[in-house]
Amino acid sequence: QSDSSRVAVSKSEFTPLTVSSNVVVGKNVHKVTLDFPSPNDSLGMTTAGMLMVQGEKRDGSGTIARPYTPVSRNDTLGKLELIVKDYPNVGNVSSHICAAKPGDKLGVKGCFTKIKVTPNKWKKVGMLAGGSGITPCLQVAEELLSSSDDKTEITLIFCNQTPQDIFLQDHIDALAAKSGGRFKVHYCVDKAGFFDFWKGLTGYVNADMVKKYLPAPADDSMIMVCGPPPMYKAICGGKKFEKGKAPQQGEITGILGDMGFTNTNVFKF
Numbered sequence: 001q002s003d004s005s006r007v008a009v010s011k012s013e014f015t016p017l018t019v020s021s022n023v024v025v026g027k028n029v030h031k032v033t034l035d036f037p038s039p040n041d042s043l044g045m046t047t048a049g050m051l052m053v054q055g056e057k058r059d060g061s062g063t064i065a066r067p068y069t070p071v072s073r074n075d076t077l078g079k080l081e082l083i084v085k086d087y088p089n090v091g092n093v094s095s096h097i098c099a100a101k102p103g104d105k106l107g108v109k110g111c112f113t114k115i116k117v118t119p120n121k122w123k124k125v126g127m128l129a130g131g132s133g134i135t136p137c138l139q140v141a142e143e144l145l146s147s148s149d150d151k152t153e154i155t156l157i158f159c160n161q162t163p164q165d166i167f168l169q170d171h172i173d174a175l176a177a178k179s180g181g182r183f184k185v186h187y188c189v190d191k192a193g194f195f196d197f198w199k200g201l202t203g204y205v206n207a208d209m210v211k212k213y214l215p216a217p218a219d220d221s222m223i224m225v226c227g228p229p230p231m232y233k234a235i236c237g238g239k240k241f242e243k244g245k246a247p248q249q250g251e252i253t254g255i256l257g258d259m260g261f262t263n264t265n266v267f268k269f
């Protein structure tokens with residue numbers, strides 16, 4: 001962020017930003033770029049952060065907002081980028097964002113920090129991402145890998161339903177390739193089907209995969225989990241939702257709980 005840079009997005013009210021591009025990057029997955037009012041403006045985010053995006057409800061009954069995770073870097077000037085998975089025919093804000101055309105405006109509020117990530121805070125970080133749950137994991141990996149002082153060993157297991165559903169693979173593989181071994185990636189699919197060429201992991205994430213690829217429970221390690229509710233339930237237990245309160249982490253149960261992980265070394269996005 002340069003001295004003359006201004007934070008473009010307010011934490012207290014929705015700031016309208018103009019869509020400058022909307023590109024399909026996978027099955028029902030879009031990369032949407034939003035321009036800041038000035039090319040010198042910045043996002044003002046502390047990693048790992050998210051922002052709220054407004055959208056029209058599908059039934060036309062008004063506007064609602066949902067959280068999304070910027071995948072552009074904190075120091076990117078003039079724009080922010082989102083990766084959004086559309087739920088066609090059922091989604092509300094996801095469909096609103098994915099249908100946006102260059103020139104359209106989207107209301108954005110934030111950024112809000114979910115967990116502060118700084119270089120060498122942990123020795124090892126494991127990541128379990130399901131589908132669009134890749135976005136916070138990518139944000140954290142990019143932030144740590146961009147620091148020349150950082151030595152964190154990061155291992156990601158990126159889960160999708162089938163090999164065709166995997167998106168951003170080129171981007172993720174390129175990050176790993178230039179990380180000097182600091183960032184390792186394993187792809188896992190529920191079903192490889194007739195994809196004989198599939199060389200990755202198959203089936204839902206299990207204890208053997210966690211033991212083999214991710215850090216063991218330790219004070220200087222952290223496992224980050226982001227995916228759909230059934231994935232949280234199986235891997236670490238769901239987040240705790242109470243009316244009128246921000247979502248809480250909830251107890252660590254499931255595969256990670258059985259392996260001795262606790263809230264000190266697991267974070268649910």
Ligand SMILES: Cc1cc2nc3c(=O)[nH]c(=O)nc-3n(C[C@H](O)[C@H](O)[C@H](O)COP(=O)(O)OP(=O)(O)OC[C@H]3O[C@@H](n4cnc5c(N)ncnc54)[C@H](O)[C@@H]3O)c2cc1C
Pocket residue numbers: 050066067068069070082083084085086087090091092093094095132135136228229269
């Ligand atoms: C901290 C945080 C960060 C997030 N970051 C991102 C991000 O970077 N990119 C992104 O794409 N999403 C992200 N999400 C999810 C996002 O906030 C919305 O929940 C999602 O886009 C669906 O919102 P919606 O308004 O379209 O659908 P909703 O109105 O919430 O749901 C409508 C219907 O859509 C279907 N649906 C919604 N979600 C799912 C799901 N996960 N699996 C299957 N069906 C579903 C269901 O049928 C549901 O009844 C994040 C969530 C959190 C909590």
